[in-house]
């Protein structure tokens with residue numbers, strides 16, 4: 204019995220010493236551990252060198268929305284953040300988890316306001332529709348970016364609206380297109396080629412080729428692509444209506460190029476404009492780019508290439524819109540601006 208007493212005393216002493224070391228450690232900041240345990244590789248590190256998450260400002264990770272530049276990068280940032288947030292809070296809108304990648308270049312021209320042509324007007328109308336339906340859309344300038352986004356969002360990406368060259372480029376690139384060897388690639392059926400004209404694009408052809416106009420109306424036997432259509436209504440309704448009594452006795456002739464007046468192609472012979480002027484007392488104006496050619500009707504006043512706002516202005520002060528046969532399908536669209 205007597206021999207066991209010193210052993211228990213030693214045990215208590217050892218436990219007290221160990222307990223003391225533990226308490227001492229808990230009271231010290233973590234950066235002072237290395238010297239305590241004989242230095243080590245981290246002894247060169249100073250506290251200031253360490254990243255301290257608590258000190259990172261939230262705004263350094265993401266700037267306030269109001270200060271973001273208006274470009275596609277900022278749009279992506281806002282859209283992705285909203286998507287992650289709604290998924291975390293389990294309160295996404297009905298279509299918010301359906302992502303559409305916008306890779307047809309006019310989509311980027313539209314948001315950056317770098318260009319204003321028919322393709323951009325088509326893109327703007329599409330973006331408005333996606334916004335209204337509550338889809339998440341993310342801009343992607345090329346296939347490399349699309350692949351990265353596809354690796355992140357996968358099944359959430361429902362469609363990619365892209366260039367003809369990028370559909371074919373991805374299809375031919377084993378690292379881009381989904382296949383047995385590349386299961387994390389982009390499925391071919393998610394790639395939609397955006398084409399202003401009538402050709403069919405890519406291996407999936409017509410149904411995967413989007414058109415702004417219904418070219419079947421031209422009656423030339425084109426195999427129909429996927430007719431999407433577009434609207435200029437917001438741009439029209441933003442302008443004041445000009446009462447007919449305040450308009451000029453003016454007819455607007457819709458034509459962009461001098462080549463539209465080549466006799467074989469144009470809808471009206473040159474003397475049509477003279478006769479119509481005499482019969483109805485109207486002046487004819489147009490906004491055609493380039494130098495006038497001998498085919499350009501002398502009765503027609505060319506206002507030249509103009510801004511969209513000037514174009515709408517001349518249209519809204521006209522009594523009638525005259526098509527010249529090319530392009531066949533766009534005239535009805537701009538009748539809206541005349542609001543006849």
Ligand SMILES: *[C@@H]1O[C@H](CO)[C@@H](O)[C@H](O)[C@H]1NC(C)=O
Nearest residue numbers: 296297298299335336337338
């Ligand atoms: C979601 O999109 C579908 C078409 O894909 C549409 O019919 C529906 O109205 C949209 N939902 C909302 C809330 O806009």
